[in-house]
Amino acid sequence: MVGSLLSLKISRLWLCLIIVTPAIPGKVCLAAPQAPSAPADLSRSKQPQPLTQAEPSEYFEEIYRDFYNNYRLGPADEIAVRVVGQPDYSLDRMKISPLGRVYHPLVGDIEVAGLTVEQLTRRLAADFGEYLLNPRVSVELVAAQSAKIGVLGEVVHPGIVVMTEPMTVLGAVTASGGVADSGNKTEVTLLRQTNDGRLRTVTINLKRILAGKADPDENLTLRAGDTLIVSSNVRKKISNIAGLGGFTQFLAFITLAGR
Numbered sequence: 001m002v003g004s005l006l007s008l009k010i011s012r013l014w015l016c017l018i019i020v021t022p023a024i025p026g027k028v029c030l031a032a033p034q035a036p037s038a039p040a041d042l043s044r045s046k047q048p049q050p051l052t053q054a055e056p057s058e059y060f061e062e063i064y065r066d067f068y069n070n071y072r073l074g075p076a077d078e079i080a081v082r083v084v085g086q087p088d089y090s091l092d093r094m095k096i097s098p099l100g101r102v103y104h105p106l107v108g109d110i111e112v113a114g115l116t117v118e119q120l121t122r123r124l125a126a127d128f129g130e131y132l133l134n135p136r137v138s139v140e141l142v143a144a145q146s147a148k149i150g151v152l153g154e155v156v157h158p159g160i161v162v163m164t165e166p167m168t169v170l171g172a173v174t175a176s177g178g179v180a181d182s183g184n185k186t187e188v189t190l191l192r193q194t195n196d197g198r199l200r201t202v203t204i205n206l207k208r209i210l211a212g213k214a215d216p217d218e219n220l221t222l223r224a225g226d227t228l229i230v231s232s233n234v235r236k237k238i239s240n241i242a243g244l245g246g247f248t249q250f251l252a253f254i255t256l257a258g259r
Helices: 002-020 039-046 055-070 117-128 169-175 206-210 234-244 246-256
Strands: 078-083 091-095 101-104 108-111 137-143 148-153 159-162 188-193 199-204 227-230
Touching: 055 117, 078 117, 091 101, 108 117, 117 137, 148 169, 169 188, 169 206, 169 227
Parallel strands: 148 227
Antiparallel strands: 078 091, 078 137, 101 108, 148 159, 188 199, 188 227
16 A cells, blocks of 8 residues: 555656756757758848839930930030041040031041931041051040020020930920929920921920829930920910921021031
């Protein structure tokens, strides 16, 4: 009897020891944990995804490329001409004269007004080829001063704006002091003369552009000779200009202004 009681007490004591024994530091007294994910996997999962908004950057690059490729040289513009291996004939800055010419020590006066950079490059390569063997020529537009546009109507400072770099409708209106209080931001009209001499008109909602609700291509890139008209009565003004030939005269004025 005494032995049975003693055996029972020992069993209870072991049970208590099993229940209350604290965990040994540094050891886990739980079920085996699942293997953690490899740190490299976690790192990859937390990395930010590449941005997909490359379109605006590509759009602005396209604007600059289009401006550069289609820009036609004129008086007061500055160009650089470089000939590989010929430092004496490489000039970092040449200003186009009021007559549309530049002077180069190898070939003398060169008519450059009205040419694009690419056209001038080909012409110089041909001209230099009469004196040099297979010349490698490059031309760079250093400063654009001859590209002018007109900004008329209800702007703070109507007049002529010189484009020294690619300029949009919003940029031109801003350069003219912005839309006046009397102006209608929902009807800004672009007048553009096409290559065949026709007059093209485009109505632009500047209010949408200012609010950030317009597509990038709504804020059109301007070309030399373009005219913007901002007015609450813009259609009447356009009719007068187109009907009386005033736009053609103003276009000629833009072309000659400042030369």
